Amino acid sequence: MPIKKIDVGKELIKIAVVGPESTGKSTMAQYLAKKFQTVCVPEYSRYYCQSLNNKYTLQDEVNMFYGQVALEKALLPLAKENILICDTTFMTVKIWSDHLFKHTPKEVRDKIQQHPYDLYLLMDIDLPWQDDPLRDFPEQREHFMEVWKTELNAVNGQYHIISGVGQQRLENGLAAVNDFLTLI
Numbered sequence: 001m002p003i004k005k006i007d008v009g010k011e012l013i014k015i016a017v018v019g020p021e022s023t024g025k026s027t028m029a030q031y032l033a034k035k036f037q038t039v040c041v042p043e044y045s046r047y048y049c050q051s052l053n054n055k056y057t058l059q060d061e062v063n064m065f066y067g068q069v070a071l072e073k074a075l076l077p078l079a080k081e082n083i084l085i086c087d088t089t090f091m092t093v094k095i096w097s098d099h100l101f102k103h104t105p106k107e108v109r110d111k112i113q114q115h116p117y118d119l120y121l122l123m124d125i126d127l128p129w130q131d132d133p134l135r136d137f138p139e140q141r142e143h144f145m146e147v148w149k150t151e152l153n154a155v156n157g158q159y160h161i162i163s164g165v166g167q168q169r170l171e172n173g174l175a176a177v178n179d180f181l182t183l184i
Helices: 025-035 044-051 058-078 091-101 106-114 138-154 167-183
Strands: 013-018 083-087 119-123 159-162
Touching (some): 013 025, 044 058, 119 138
Parallel strands (some): 013 119
C-alpha cells in the first residue's frame, strides 16, 4: 500500500499507537515509522520497568510519565516527513495509576489535556496474548480496551480501532493513517 506524503511546510503530525497489553503496539509503531521514513518514539516504561519485577509505586508511574515526555521531546527533531510515530503515550501512566492506585497525579492529568496527538491507533484485543515479564493482566484485556476508549473520548481524541492478524493488521493501521492524512 503506498504511503501518503505531506507537505514539508505543514506542522508535525503526531500519531500515537495505544491500547491494552499484548496488542502489537510496538510492532505497529515500528512498521509505520519505517513506512513513513520517520522516527518511532519507543515506550519508555519498558526500559524503566525491567528492574521493578512488576512491583510498581505511584512514584514509578510519575517517573515513567516524565521519562516518556522527555523521550518524545528528545526525538522530535528526528521526525521526518512531518510525522512522529509514538509507541504509546503517557496516557498509559494515567490508566495504570488509576487501576493500581485509584489516583493519577495532577501533573499527569494536566499534561494529558495539554499534549494531544493528531491520531490515535487503538490496537484491538483480537491477537492472542503473548507472555512477557512486563505484562500483568491477561484476563483484563476487555476491561482495558474499554478504559482506553473512555480515556480517548475524554480528550476528544480522533482514533481508529485497528484489528486483524499479521500483515493485514499492519496494512489496516497504515490505511487508517493514510485516510487521516488525506483529510488534513
